[in-house]
Every structure is written in structure tokens, then in C-alpha cells.
Ligand SMILES: Cc1ncc(C[n+]2csc(CCOP(=O)(O)OP(=O)(O)O)c2C)c(N)n1
């Protein structure tokens with residue numbers, strides 16, 4: 009098949025954000041996913057988040073692996089460079105891209121097969137290193153693109169469309185990311201845009217490895233009774249710990265009145281994540297508590313969503329590497345090559 | 360063996376981890392400083408401590424740097440391998456051993472035995488066990504210097520250089536050296552049948568290993584991202600890059616103009632290189648055969664998505680549990696055709712550290728110009744052994760060639776952009792870096808399902824247009840890669856020999872030897888794949904063509920026959936693949952035998 013360009017009907021009433029773009033400017037090609045696929049809702053949330061954040065689209069680099077989920081970067085941010093890499097290996101390509109130019113925003117999109125099976129090694133190491141990125145797993149518990157095999161995040165006991173039961177215990181990427189040192193960890197549901205958009209915004213504002221596991225039902229292969237990743241199951245068992253707003257640069261554009269259950273977390277760039285706690289005793293600044301809390305609820309079959317952990321003072325991989333402030337891809341021969349005279353000295357030392 | 364000056368082979372048999380390496384290297388360097396060419400080779404096991412290790416030094420006034428084969432003087436310091444080591448000595452040669460313990464009975468009568476009570480001397484002079492061990496090596500250095508006529512000053516200067524800034528180490532070493540030398544002077548018959556005599560045959564050449572040279576070449580070539588995973592024999596490439604980056608690329612405020620990542624595996628290494636290349640930074644990885652195998656999926660993607668990547672492959676023998684510490688040229692095919700689908704990759708074959716340096720920088724330029732993976736094909740022999748070679752050269756005017764990249768200005772001016780359009784007819788399209796322009800030049804990168812404007816397409820004609828352009832691009836590569844070098848025989852001949860990489864010094868020596876026997880050979884050294892057409896012309900211009908390789912299956916020959924649709928009968932393979940570096944004896948023997956057989960066939 010060939011591509012379909014989305015008709016660019018710029019309605020005069022479309023609102024422009026502070027950098028002069030309309031919401032449309034953050035869209036991409038028309039999706040080729042199944043109607044009702046959770047992944048499309050996530051794409052829409054990404055579009056909304058980037059527009060609201062006043063990010064110039066070309067300052068984002070979007071990368072993905074292989075899968076239905078990994079196809080989606082073609083369906084948002086059409087004015088950003090995108091890279092559909094190989095199955096499970098998006099994290100390394102993103103890491104390399106991030107090393108090359110520290111000035112762009114990096115958005116990695118992956119699937120549960122992509123990140124929890126074939127690519128789990130790369131997932132692990134990108135989190136450990138603190139690559140400054142927003143890493144979204146569109147988690148449907150199956151391999152959508154290869155037609156419905158169980159993925160490693162499928163719950164033990166959940167049933168495939170054909171009625172086969174999954175006997176393996178599941179990988180929980182959220183717990184894993186916490187254990188590995190990711191400095192922003194969240195879970196959400198593709199059907200909950202009100203929660204998801206602010207989470208993506210907060211993740212993109214975060215410096216360091218920001219991970220969001222988004223439960224995203226596959227209507228073709230995993231939206232039936234026995235599945236714990238179906239719309240119905242998640243709606244019934246979703247237990248949100250908090251709701252959040254992003255307050256940019258402390259400018260008071262805030263809408264919600266803070267009350268007792270509010271936590272403000274200031275990020276490195278001065279923006280503030282304001283969390284309205286829904287669970288009274290939940291504090292997302294405590295990694296251990298987060299891990300405990302998630303395990304505790306998982307045992308009860310509950311899916312906790314919201315911002316589960318954030319370390320606003322995290323350092324990223326470039327800070328660890330002491331990389332120069334000028335992006336490496338902008339350094340020219342004069343900056344990089346020691347030159348002929350220095351080489352003569354090297355030669356002299358080798359005789 | 361007959362008496363000779365500046366022409367012999369000495370082999371040190373040691374125990375790995377005993378500190379012998381630096382003493383042995385110093386021995387080789389001392390001879391070099393006396394103006395006499397040497398070529399040392401490490402023969403070491405795949406472990407850190409305890410197993411046998413050898414260091415073989417060929418001394419050759421004529422400047423033959425290939426492995427000669429045979430040993431004239433064995434410094435047998437390892438009881439474990441003693442018997443086998445003694446067997447290797449050429450008749451009439453010498454055995455040098457630690458005579459603290461008596462020689463086992465029945466040692467060969469056709470060699471001369473030199474005993475020096477090294478352990479006893481150490482025990483007598485030093486209390487600390489570690490010092491006894493380390494200085495034992497320096498003691499034999501002293502003894503050998505006396506026996507072989509190596510100048511004391513030269514060795515002492517080298518020792519002072521080695522321990523520059525650490526006088527507490529320098530002096531004991533110099534003292535031990537003098538002690539050994541004095542003992543040999545008083546107690547041993549000297550000089551031996553062969554000796555080192557000061558000469559002027561080294562010139563301004565430098566002495567370095569190919570891996571360090573490649574690492575430095577990557578610094579000069581402007582690589583800023585290095586992602587790698589440790590594997591013998593390539594590890595020292597990344598280590599050298601790091602060392603030279605710390606020397607040359609750190610700002611006054613400590614900020615680094617480079618990023619080095621020890622990745623979790625080779626898949627991640629190449630993934631990072633691909634990501635960095637896509638995003639406009641020069642990036643490379645260093646690995647060996649098993650690593651290349653892991654990288655192949657990404658290499659195919661990089662080929663089709665047209666992303667620059669430089670891969671330094673220091674070839675070794677066989678698979679992961681194979682012969683990691685032995686040399687071969689056995690990854691030619693696995694690199695040239697790495698990955699699935701119709702892929703082909705550019706390979707560069709340096710002959711020595713000098714070219715390893717230059718080709719590393721060239722590889723980074725080529726990868727950018729051709730927007731494709733480029734392999735720098737070293738092997739253990741040139742990678743991990745110090746080799747005498749021409750000094751490194753860098754043209755002061757040279758700038759990094761970044762290839763066809765449209766910047767913000769070009770995009771702003773309205774230059775039409777389609778990522779895979781063949782605007783110039785050379786198969787190389789223009790690219791843009793992410794983040795260049797707010798509304799122009801962005802595109803979506805994927806493998807093959809695309810049209811010339813990088814839009815999703817599964818249409819056959821779009822696929823064909825793309826892969827045919829890639830083929831054109833590979834044709835273009837022929838004129839951009841290092842061209843082959845021809846050395847003609849002194850008289851016209853119908854015999855031609857092709858060779859490449861580390862075979863070079865042995866090939867030259869073999870050709871000289873055969874020329875002396877009246878057999879004239881035209882030589883062509885292949886330096887890159889895709890082969891320029893001059894390689895085909897050379898083959899067709901000679902009646903009998905040999906191709907010398909260090910692998911079992913004549914891999915380069917397969918590529919050559921395939922590339923030019925040649926009659927396989929035209930090219931005879933000369934193959935060496937036991938893991939040791941190829942020798943002139945072997946090449947000359949194989950060619951001589953083959954020609955004799957042909958003559959017999961003709962006569963019959
Ligand atoms: C090396 C490799 N093996 C297998 C495949 C086939 N494959 C394509 S997508 C996919 C699974 C994708 O699952 P997931 O990441 O969960 O994405 P989803 O389609 O569910 O969104 C597989 C196995 C491949 N593309 N590459």
C-alpha cells in the first residue's frame with residue numbers, strides 16, 4: 009500500500025500555541041491501525057501533549073522498534089524526524105541519537121513484545137544509563153502485528169482470543185524500570201486521556217529516563233473476556249494514585265485549586281508537576297514505597313496508574329559522561345581533529 | 360643455521376601474567392633503536408594468568424616484517440612448555456634457560472645450550488617475591504643484551520623512559536639489567552653466532568599496533584560517538600580511542616567532545632552507532648567476528664535506511680569458543696554480505712598500522728559520503744602486534760567530508776528535498792539531520808517499504824527504484840575507496856598475485872625470494888571492496904593469477920569472481936589458516952609448487 013497524506017485543512021479557528029503551531033501541525037499520516045486500537049489514542053495524547061507544551065515539532069526525534077505500536081510514530085509529529093528501527097532495539101538507536109545531539113527531545117515508542125521480550129535487554133540498559141528520553145510502551149499483552157501471540161506482559165492465567173491460557177508469569181515493566189533506576193515512572197491507560205496527556209507532558213519535561221507504561225487494548229486480539237488488558241478489565245480495575253498538572257516555569261497558569269492532597273515537584277527546567285493525590289499515603293518521590301505499593305496492588309489484581317515515581321533532580325547520561333554542551337553532531341573538523349602538528353608529536357613518541 | 364648479523368628469530372616462552380611482556384617489548388624496541396628492523400608477535404592464550412604465552416621477535420636488517428617461521432634462539436622460561444619449545448629450535452640454534460635447576464636429561468644435541476641461574480640470582484639479590492618475579496625478566500634482558508651485542512645505553516634509556524617520573528622503579532630495573540649483563544659477561548660465551556649490530560635501516564618509521572592506530576585514526580577522522588562491547592582482539596581499539604580522546608578532546612573545563620559507551624552487547628553497540636549516524640554524529644564500533652554476527656540485523660537496516668556507520672572488525676579465528684587469540688582473514692564474506700536481503704557493504708583492508716590510522720579516518724569520511732556502513736578490516740596480526748611502519752600522516756588542510764547533507768539554509772532556500780531521490784545520478788541521495796528546520800526536511804526513516812520521498816510504500820516499482828539506486832551507489836563507491844596498488848616485476852611476466860591486509864610483508868618477502876629464483880611476479884594489493892575495475896583488468900592481463908588469503912574457503916576469491924563474473928579457473932587460491940600469521944616461506948612454497956605442477960601438466 010502507499011501512504012495517505014492527511015488533508016491539511018487549516019481551519020482558521022484552529023488555535024495556535026505559543027510557538028505558532030496548531031494542533032494539526034503535530035499530527036502525522038492517517039493511521040493504518042485497526043479502528044479502536046488503543047495505540048491510536050496514545051498517538052492522539054502525544055499530539056495533544058506536544059501542542060500544549062509549545063514544543064516546536066522539529067525539535068523532537070521520535071523512534072520506535074517494530075510492531076503495531078512501533079508504527080505509530082508515523083501517525084503523529086509529521087514534521088519531526090522519525091526512525092522505525094528494528095524489533096526490540098529502539099533503545100540503543102535512541103541512545104546513539106541522544107548522544108549525537110543533546111539538544112533535541114527524544115521520544116521512544118515501543119510495544120510490550122518489543123520492550124519486554126526481544127528488547128528487554130536494551131530496555132534495561134537504557135533505563136540504567138539515564139538516557140534523557142520519554143519512553144512509552146503501548147502495552148496490550150499481545151503481539152498485535154504478528155497476530156495475537158502472548159507477550160511477556162500478559163498476566164498469568166489470562167486467555168488468548170482462541171481461549172489458550174497463559175501460564176508464564178508476567179514481566180511488569182513499571183516495577184522493572186523502578187528497580188533499574190529510571191527517574192520518572194508512570195502507568196496509564198490509553199482510554200484515559202485526562203490522565204495520559206499530563207503524564208506525557210511531565211515525562212517530556214523530565215530530565216533523565218522517563219518511562220510510561222500505557223495499557224492499550226488490542227481490539228483485534230486481546231479485548232475479550234479472559235484478557236486483563238481489555239478495555240473492560242482495565243476500566244474496572246484501574247486504581248489511579250494521582251492526577252497531575254504541569255505548570256510551566258512557575259507561571260501561574262494553573263486551573264485547579266490546590267488542596268491538602270497536593271504535592272508539587274519542581275523539575276530541572278523550573279516547570280512544576282502538581283499532583284493531586286487520590287491515594288492519601290502515596291508519595292511518588294519514594295522509590296521503595298512505589299515498588300511496594302505497586303506489588304501490593306498487583307497482588308490484588310489492581311492496576312495502579314498515575315505518576316508512580318519521580319526524581320526531579322536526576323542527572324542524565326550526558327551529565328555522567330561529562331559531554332560538552334555543544335551537540336556532538338555540530339562539532340567541526342577544527343574542534344575534533346588534533347591536527348598535523350600534534351600527529352608529529354605522536355609519531356615522535358612511537359620511535 | 361649459519362652465523363648472521365641482524366637476521367634471526369628469537370622467541371620468548373613465558374607464563375601469562377608473569378610481567379614478561381614489558382621486558383620482551385623493551386628487548387624489541389632496543390633493537391629498533393639500534394637502527395635494525397624487528398617485527399614482534401604476541402602469541403597468547405585466551406586467559407589472563409597462568410597459561411603459556413610467547414613473544415616472537417624477528418630481527419631483519421632487510422626489513423622483512425612478516426613472520427619468518429623457525430626459531431634461532433629460544434628463551435625458554437616456561438617449564439610447562441619447555442619440551443615443545445626446545446623442539447622448535449632450528450638445528451644449530453640456541454636454547455637459553457634458567458639454570459637454577461639442572462637441564463632435564465636428553466635435550467637435543469644439535470643445539471647449543473646457554474644456562475643462566477636467573478631464579479638463584481633473584482633470590483640472592485631481592486627479598487620481595489613479586490620483585491623477584493618481575494626483575495627476573497629484566498635479568499634475562501641483561502644477559503641477552505650481552506650475548507647479542509645490544510648496547511647497554513639503549514636499554515637503560517628505554518628503562519628510564521618506561522619508568523619516567525617513577526625513579527623508585529627505574530633504578531631497580533636498571534640495576535637488575537646491569538646485574539644480568541655483568542653476570543653474562545663473566546660467565547657466558549659471547550657473542551653468539553648471530554648478533555645485533557648498529558645499522559641505519561629503520562629511518563623515521565614508527566612502531567605501534569594497528570588497533571591503537573585505528574583508535575587514533577577515529578579521533579583524527581572526527582568520530583565523536585564510540586559504542587563497543589569488549590572482545591579480543593578488538594578491545595584495544597576502543598581503549599586507544601578513549602586514551603587519545605582524553606589527550607586531545609577534553610576542554611579546559613573538563614567537558615568532553617566525545618561519548619564512549621560500553622554497551623550491553625554488540626547489538627546495542629551497532630544500534631547506538633546507527634542512531635548517532637542517523638542524527639549526524641560520526642560514530643564507530645570496534646568488534647570481532649562474533650560481534651559482527653550479532654550486528655547483522657542492524658547492518659541490513661543501516662544499508663537500506665542509508666545510515667553512515669563505521670565498524671572496525673579485528674578478525675580472529677573462528678567462533679566464540681574458537682581461536683580468539685589467533686589471526687585470520689576469515690570474515691570477508693560475513694562482512695561484505697552481512698545481513699538479510701540484498702545487502703553489500705564497503706570493506707577496507709589496511710596492511711599495517713599506518714594504513715589502519717589512515718583508513719579509519721577514511722572510513723568515517725566514506726561512511727558519510729556513501730551513507731552506508733563501512734568496515735575497517737584489521738586482523739589480530741596487525742591489530743595486536745606492534746609493527747614498524749611509515750609515520751602517520753595528516754594533511755593540515757584536510758577537513759571531514761560529511762557528504763550530501765542539506766542544512767537549514769539550503770532547506771530555507773527552497774532546495775527540493777526527497778530523501779531517496781537520486782539528484783546527482785551517482786546513487787547518493789541528500790539527507791537531513793533531525794531538528795534542522797521547523798517545517799522542511801523531516802522524513803520518516805525505515806527499511807525498504809518506502810518511495811523516493813521516504814513515504815510508506817510497498818509497491819514493487821518503488822522497491823526496485825530504491826534497490827537499483829543502491830546498486831548505483833555501490834558502483835560509485837568503487838571510485839571513492841582506496842585503490843589497489845600494483846607492483847610490477849622487474850621484467851614482464853604472465854603471473855600475477857593478488858593479496859590484501861596483513862599478508863603484505865610476507866607477500867613482499869616471498870616475491871623477492873621467488874624473483875631471486877628467477878620467478879617474476881606482478882603484485883596487486885587489494886585495499887577495498889567493492890573492487891575497482893582495475894582489479895578485474897589485472898586478473899585478465901595475467902595468464903596465471905594467485906590470490907593469497909588467510910582463510911580456508913578463499914573468501915575474497917568468491918567475492919572477486921562474483922563481482923566481475925570471472926571464470927573461476929583464472930584465479931588460484933593460496934590459503935593459510937592455522938591461526939598463525941602467514942609466512943613468506945609458505946607463500947613462496949605454495950606458488951612454487953603450483954607452478955611446478957602446472958609445468959608438469961603441460962609437459963605430460
Ligand atoms: C527480529 C524480528 N523478529 C520477529 C519479528 C516479527 N515481529 C514483528 S512485530 C512483532 C511483535 C510486536 O509486538 P509488540 O511489540 O507487542 O507490538 P504490538 O504489535 O502488539 O503493538 C514481531 C514478533 C521482527 N519484525 N523482527
Ligand code: SF4
Nearest residue numbers: 042045076152226227
Ligand atoms: S492488531 Fe491490535 S495492536 Fe495491532 S492495530 Fe490492530 S488492534 Fe492495534
Ligand SMILES: [Mg+2]
Nearest residue numbers: 119120121150
Ligand atoms: Mg503488544
